[in-house]
Each structure stands twice: as structure tokens, then as C-alpha cells.
Amino acid sequence: NAGVTQTPKFQVLKTGQSMTLQCAQDMNHNSMYWYRQDPGMGLRLIYYSASEGTTDKGEVPNGYNVSRLNKREFSLRLESAAPSQTSVYFCASSDTLFTGELFFGEGSRLTVL
Amino acid sequence: QKEVEQDPGPLSVPEGAIVSLNCTYSNSAFQYFMWYRQYSRKGPELLMYTYSSGNKEDGRFTAQVDKSSKYISLFIRDSQPSDSATYLCAMIIIQGAQKLVFGQGTRLTINP
Numbered sequence: 001n002a003g004v005t006q007t008p009k010f011q012v013l014k015t016g017q018s019m020t021l022q023c024a025q026d027m028n029h030n031s032m033y034w035y036r037q038d039p040g041m042g043l044r045l046i047y048y049s050a051s052e053g054t055t056d057k058g059e060v061p062n063g064y065n066v067s068r069l070n071k072r073e074f075s076l077r078l079e080s081a082a083p084s085q086t087s088v089y090f091c092a093s094s095d096t097l098f099t100g101e102l103f104f105g106e107g108s109r110l111t112v113l
Numbered sequence: 114q115k116e117v118e119q120d121p122g123p124l125s126v127p128e129g130a131i132v133s134l135n136c137t138y139s140n141s142a143f144q145y146f147m148w149y150r151q152y153s154r155k156g157p158e159l160l161m162y163t164y165s166s167g168n169k170e171d172g173r174f175t176a177q178v179d180k181s182s183k184y185i186s187l188f189i190r191d192s193q194p195s196d197s198a199t200y201l202c203a204m205i206i207i208q209g210a211q212k213l214v215f216g217q218g219t220r221l222t223i224n225p
Contacts, residue, residue, distance in 0.1 A: 004156070040121055041217065042119070042201060042215045042216055042217040043201065043215040043218075044215075045213075090156055090157075092156075097211055098205055098207070098211045098212065099145065099205060099207055099211075101159045101162065102157075102159070102213075104156030104157050106154075106155055106156050107154070107155070107156055
């Protein structure tokens with residue numbers, strides 16, 4: 001049982017480049033999330049999708065866009081990467097929005113030079 | 114001031130010790146409380162979930178909630194090296210504008 005799968009696991013970008021982080025879940029969950037994790041800052045919510053067809057901004061959305069492609073997939077796009085976006089990104093999913101257990105992927109480590 | 118405060122540590126204790134991890138919060142609207150465990154280079158996994166004041170036990174782990182003091186704790190008895198991880202508290206508001214907020218996480222090392 002794969003759970004939540006994120007790709008890529010590692011990426012190095014130059015300032016100004018763009019990239020998309022992919023996330024897919026196989027648990028038939030309605031809600032999906034993108035978090036970033038930085039030392040001393042905990043997990044901060046970037047964007048979330050309560051259900052297929054909806055997306056909403058979280059705590060730190062600037063510089064990011066998302067697409068809920070279908071019920072399984074939720075992608076995060078950096079249009080013009082900045083060094084401040086160097087972080088570990090986690091995708092998560094849950095059956096209902098913000099309640100119950102969140103299931104996390106293993107993370108994508110992004111470095112922006 | 115952050116809504117949820119958690120001492121980031123690091124915390125290092127000998128094997129077999131009792132560990133106490135704590136979070137305080139400022140928003141009395143938080144109703145559900147959770148602890149997640151995150152091993153190095155992995156995603157967080159749910160460890161404990163509770164919604165009422167008092168204690169909830171699961172094996173060597175006890176989650177304690179004191180809503181009057183806005184304080185939650187996670188106790189680990191007979192700590193093992195395999196408990197070495199980062200522990201994140203998390204809290205949920207479910208009425209009105211729903212929200213889930215994580216603490217900063219406490220990095221714990223259990224020394225054999």
C-alpha cells in the first residue's frame with residue numbers, strides 16, 4: 001500500500017527556474033495539503049484542497065500555485081524559484097478537511113541556489 | 114506570538130528514562146489535540162489523538178490535555194533508542210473557520 005507518493009525526492013534549482021512537485025494518494029481521501037518544513041518553524045501550510053475541484057490558500061502561499069488534477073493528485077508549482085523557497089516540502093491527505101489523521105508523503109527536498 | 118508553542122529542544126535522555134514533551138497554546142477554540150512522530154528524512158506519522166481533557170494511554174505513551182491551562186503533554190515511559198525522532202504537537206479548530214496548527218516540533222534522542 002503506497003499511501004502518499006511525492007516526486008521528486010530531491011531537486012536543485014537556480015533562482016528564477018520553475019518546477020512542479022507531484023503528489024498522489026491511493027487512499028481515496030477527499031482532502032489534500034502541501035506543507036513546507038523549515039528548521040525551527042514546524043510545518044507551515046502552503047495550500048490545501050478540501051475536495052476535488054477546490055483549492056485554498058494556507059499560511060504561506062506566496063510564490064506557489066497548486067492544481068488538484070483529480071481526486072488522487074495534487075501538484076505544487078514554483079513559477080520563479082527563490083532561495084527563500086529552499087525547504088522540505090510535504091504532501092499530505094486526509095479523509096475530511098483538517099480533522100482525523102493526516103497521512104504524509106516522505107517529503108521533497110528542494111534547494112534553490 | 115505563535116498560536117502553538119513547542120520547545121524545539123534538542124532533548125537527549127538515557128534509555129529507560131521517562132520523557133515529557135509539552136506544548137502550550139493561546140487559542141481556546143482548539144478542540145482536538147494530536148501528537149505526530151517524525152523519523153529523520155521521513156514524513157510525520159500520527160502517534161496519539163485526543164479531544165478531551167485528561168489522559169489517554171497507548172502502550173508506553175500517554176497524552177495529557179489540560180484545556181484550562183491550555184497545555185498538552187506527551188509522556189514516554191521506558192524510552193527506547195527507537196523513540197528517537199522529532200515529535201510535533203498539532204491542534205484543530207473544527208467550528209467556524211476550520212484550522213489545523215502544528216507546533217515547531219521537539220527533536221528527541223534516546224541514548225543507549
